[in-house]
């Protein structure tokens with residue numbers, strides 16, 4: 417028996433599906449799928465809380481109840497959807513920016529698109545050392561004001577974690593690390609079940625200042 421993904425059930429509960437799709441999923445429930453029914457029940461409770469939250473804090477015991485019944489299946493927690501960042505802006509790759517660079521803006525600034533997210537990165541090499549300071553921000557392209565705080569941000573060299581931090585309430589983060597090749601930035605959004613990967617090395621080969 418094949419099931420529907422959690423994100424489909426979220427749309428189902430929020431009433432965002434076509435009539436045809438909704439009917440097919442309703443049929444799946446009516447056929448007696450226990451695990452999908454449980455998921456829908458939890459999502460409906462969550463939705464009701466979200467609605468009430470607009471004008472009132474949910475009562476503490478209701479929150480406890482929701483937490484008690486919402487036991488996320490471990491399988492899905494591991495199966496994060498991976499989004500690969502696509503370079504859409506690089507000040508070092510743009511000849512028009514050369515003047516700016518020479519006039520003292522020494523950092524490399526890059527912008528990446530990854531699905532519904534935009535990741536802005538600034539890399540500064542520290543003089544007389546191989547250390548690199550990275551400052552970045554992740555924002556939602558669909559909801560620019562949406563908070564993306566508390567996200568785990570990891571810098572990897574191959575499979576090895578080189579540096580790690582957590583985004584602040586504005587989705588901003590900063591890391592420091594030793595310059596090396598093949599660095600990759602990974603941002604995990606557990607609520608969305610998404611993992612954003614931004615490869616730094618491939619875009620930095622032309623960059624003589626910061627030998628990433």
Ligand SMILES: [Zn+2]
Pocket residue numbers: 418419420444449450451452453
């Ligand atoms: Zn099912």
